[in-house]
Amino acid sequence: MDINTITSTKNEYIKEISKLKTDYSEKYILEGVHTIEEALKYGVIESILFTNKNTIKLSEYGDAIKKYLITEEVAQKISAVKTNQGVFAVCKIIEKEIDLSSNVLVLDDVQDPGNMGTLIRSAKAFGFNSIVAGERSVGFFNPKVVRSTQANHFSMSLVKKNLEQMIKFLKANEYLIVGTFLNQDSKKTITSNTKFKDKKIALILGNEGNGIDIEYLESIDVNYVIKMSEEVESLNVAIAGSIIMSSIYKI
Amino acid sequence: MDINTITSTKNEYIKEISKLKTDYSEKYILEGVHTIEEALKYGVIESILFTNKNTIKLSEYGDAIKKYLITEEVAQKISAVKTNQGVFAVCKIIEKEIDLSSNVLVLDDVQDPGNMGTLIRSAKAFGFNSIVAGERSVGFFNPKVVRSTQANHFSMSLVKKNLEQMIKFLKANEYLIVGTFLNQDSKKTITSNTKFKDKKIALILGNEGNGIDIEYLESIDVNYVIKMSEEVESLNVAIAGSIIMSSIYKI
Numbered sequence: 001m002d003i004n005t006i007t008s009t010k011n012e013y014i015k016e017i018s019k020l021k022t023d024y025s026e027k028y029i030l031e032g033v034h035t036i037e038e039a040l041k042y043g044v045i046e047s048i049l050f051t052n053k054n055t056i057k058l059s060e061y062g063d064a065i066k067k068y069l070i071t072e073e074v075a076q077k078i079s080a081v082k083t084n085q086g087v088f089a090v091c092k093i094i095e096k097e098i099d100l101s102s103n104v105l106v107l108d109d110v111q112d113p114g115n116m117g118t119l120i121r122s123a124k125a126f127g128f129n130s131i132v133a134g135e136r137s138v139g140f141f142n143p144k145v146v147r148s149t150q151a152n153h154f155s156m157s158l159v160k161k162n163l164e165q166m167i168k169f170l171k172a173n174e175y176l177i178v179g180t181f182l183n184q185d186s187k188k189t190i191t192s193n194t195k196f197k198d199k200k201i202a203l204i205l206g207n208e209g210n211g212i213d214i215e216y217l218e219s220i221d222v223n224y225v226i227k228m229s230e231e232v233e234s235l236n237v238a239i240a241g242s243i244i245m246s247s248i249y250k251i
Numbered sequence: 252m253d254i255n256t257i258t259s260t261k262n263e264y265i266k267e268i269s270k271l272k273t274d275y276s277e278k279y280i281l282e283g284v285h286t287i288e289e290a291l292k293y294g295v296i297e298s299i300l301f302t303n304k305n306t307i308k309l310s311e312y313g314d315a316i317k318k319y320l321i322t323e324e325v326a327q328k329i330s331a332v333k334t335n336q337g338v339f340a341v342c343k344i345i346e347k348e349i350d351l352s353s354n355v356l357v358l359d360d361v362q363d364p365g366n367m368g369t370l371i372r373s374a375k376a377f378g379f380n381s382i383v384a385g386e387r388s389v390g391f392f393n394p395k396v397v398r399s400t401q402a403n404h405f406s407m408s409l410v411k412k413n414l415e416q417m418i419k420f421l422k423a424n425e426y427l428i429v430g431t432f433l434n435q436d437s438k439k440t441i442t443s444n445t446k447f448k449d450k451k452i453a454l455i456l457g458n459e460g461n462g463i464d465i466e467y468l469e470s471i472d473v474n475y476v477i478k479m480s481e482e483v484e485s486l487n488v489a490i491a492g493s494i495i496m497s498s499i500y501k502i
Contacts, residue, residue, distance in 0.1 A: 118487045121490075122486060122490055124480060124482065124483050126479055150485075152483055155482070226497060228376040228497070228500065229376050229377070229378055231406070232372065232376040232403055233401075234401075235376055235493070236372060236373070236489075238487075239372075239490060242486070242490045242493070242494060243493060243494055243497045246478075246479070250478055
């Protein structure tokens, strides 16, 4: 097994990797044993970097994956967390088409990486195989997003697209477009999951502060409102989305 | 209206307030207009501190609440976020008894402040008026927790207690004790909300990585398992808890 050693934070490859924390358009960085073991199954790993506290079995990572022994100082440079686990993987982003046989989650301007990551994890749990995010949303491969997914993003179709076009496309493909507008006294409002039976669902969630952009109100077929106390203005967006996806999964 | 001015980060009161970011056992700090307006309704505010970018109506905050004009430098010293809104309140923690007429959320070692805050918000939305957290859980008044509640914690009974004793106490008060153990092939396992009808529920959620401590397995009456894809190991704890609370609220 070929293993290179990197001891300097000024090494060119390390400089390139460090940039992935903020520029994750083509590659991104993974941290931690569990996530990297999961990534191996999907053939997305370009290289592995590890310190002497690493616990993954390097022999399982074939010759096509480059291996680098790094110092703790270098690990701290590339890590996005305070206490790193001593193992990192640089992964390629492989774009997948939307799975038109499955439900789709549509995210209009979700900003918080924790919310985005949690939504990816919940979407997978509840059979929403594709997520389309509008251009203003936080990136799918932001390190904090990836951490929150708990290694559940590899099988998903994660697509950034213009939402207006996307909603038209989903409508044309016979999706029921489900909105989550608050305070919309609309005839479209429903509070139970009965309308979802035998339908392909495209569920739209909005921004943490402002909800879904009002321009999409016309496009929705139904507006789902979660029953809750009137004393609470709204739920966290990842919570609301997961409750609805769960209620669709159950039927 | 009496307004004092503080221009130094070394002012004794500012030093005291800065400590509340990590020691929130008796008082805690609130940031932001919306949250502070909400706090006013509950009579918990001891003082208001504001910079010249403040937008709250000071006249609504009576004479019993001390008012301090502070500099941006002082604001940055007491703020827990990068971009502060220019207004802070120091609040008293008022302990409330558990509401024994309502459902109770029991948190065994929830560590992430975002999860704790989101659970407080969801608990209020779904009529769980009390939350009991074990001693190892993150504090209710940690600044990040308070931020995630979105001003929904004021009306709640938030109690830190020994959970073993608490579960006995809830049992004695005729609560149905609901666990959320994963991978427990137990006769107690249920996957629908039918058992919850006309019962007072105590729902136990566990640690982000390890779930509920196994020592509580004996104490539970039923173990609720959320239906989901087998490809996903688990849900985020705030998501799982909110889905179950929502399903209980609906019946």
